Amino acid sequence: MRERKDYLQAEKYLREILFGRKPMKAALNELEILINESIDNDTRAFREIWNNSGQWLYAPSREDTLLNVAEALRNSGGDFIRVYTYLIKNGSKRIRAKSLSQLAIFFSRLSDIERVEGLVTSLEKLKPGGDEILRARAWLYYLKGKKKLAYSGITRISHPVNDDIDLLWRVKEGAPSVQGFIKNYKFMSRATGEPLRYTEIGDLLADKGMKKKAAKYFNLALKVNPDDVRAMFMLARITSSTALMQSLSEKKGLYGSMAKVMIKEQEIKKHILEM
Known part of the structure; x- marks a missing residue:
């Protein structure tokens, strides 16, 4: 069977x-x-x-x-908590460390600082070394608003998993530079096989005034998904592309409405200049 x-x-x-x-x-x-x-x-x-x-x-x-x-x-x-709890009590050091770390991540997502602190303390008593303690501490730092420490911890992990990428984006403000963040993110993405978030990278670069580099990532985003209206809108703004903005205005939703407003504004400005 x-x-x-x-x-x-x-x-x-x-x-x-x-x-x-x-x-x-x-x-x-x-x-x-x-x-x-x-x-x-x-x-x-x-x-x-x-x-x-x-x-x-x-x-x-x-x-x-x-x-x-x-x-x-x-x-x-x-009911994964029951299984992890059993492993924490009865597993080997390696398995106990993994289980404590996974529960720390789960309760971090629930913003339960007290529970996470207890799990990290138990993990530290094991003295496991390696990724599990770095991962759990990084999430705890994030909960406490210490994004620089969280970023430093999560980027020292040797074998990233998807949860690490999630945390990396949550603490991106803790990165010394946007270029350094992108480098670390690309490393984690390759290691986990997770597709790159081209639009979000473009947004980061655009916020820093790096329009040419941002446009590159918005273009990549549209190659992956031609219906990515956020990437289309940002690219139209950066490049001042009337054709792209016009195409976007034909779409439904927030960005389509914003494109219509911006086209109307440009028409009004043009009319004023011609008076």
Whole structure:
């Protein structure tokens, strides 16, 4: 059944073994494989299998799978806190550090400074070194409004993940220079495979008066997505392109309305000059 990716049917057969008597190691191993494969291939099936039979996998020897489960539950709205809490109590140093760091990020997003401080303190007691402590501290600095320290911490991470890019943009004001920020952002983007945010880069450069460089990124944004009205609007403003502004004015929404107003303003100015 598993080979045919019929995960739910495979789990039904396994459940008969698991609940019929003390589970054999072979059955637990098969359940573990089923969980990991369904995480990668069928989120709905994973959630159902985990809810039905996941309790059998709570064992320190299966900590890597439990870490995968926690991440999958975090992404799909399940009870990941319970899994991370178990790993913090029973996992190896590496897994405990990872779990503490992930919970610190979660509670940072909820602006729960007190909870994050407690998690960072527990993490520091482990003395794990490496990315996990840098990541957790950076989020705590961000919560406390210390963007320079947060930026310094997050840019020292060796193996970035998507959460790091999220934080990097939140603390961009802490960067010594916009060019330095863009360099660090591009490094993280390459490392994670996340597409570059061309429009947002263009906005940063435009705010600093670097219009020529900003125009380059707005053009790149439009190549990726020709319907990016923000990029179109900013490029029209920077280059004073009447044709681009006219094209934008035909679109619905805020930027289309703004383009119409700006075209009207230009017509009025032109009329005044001709009087």
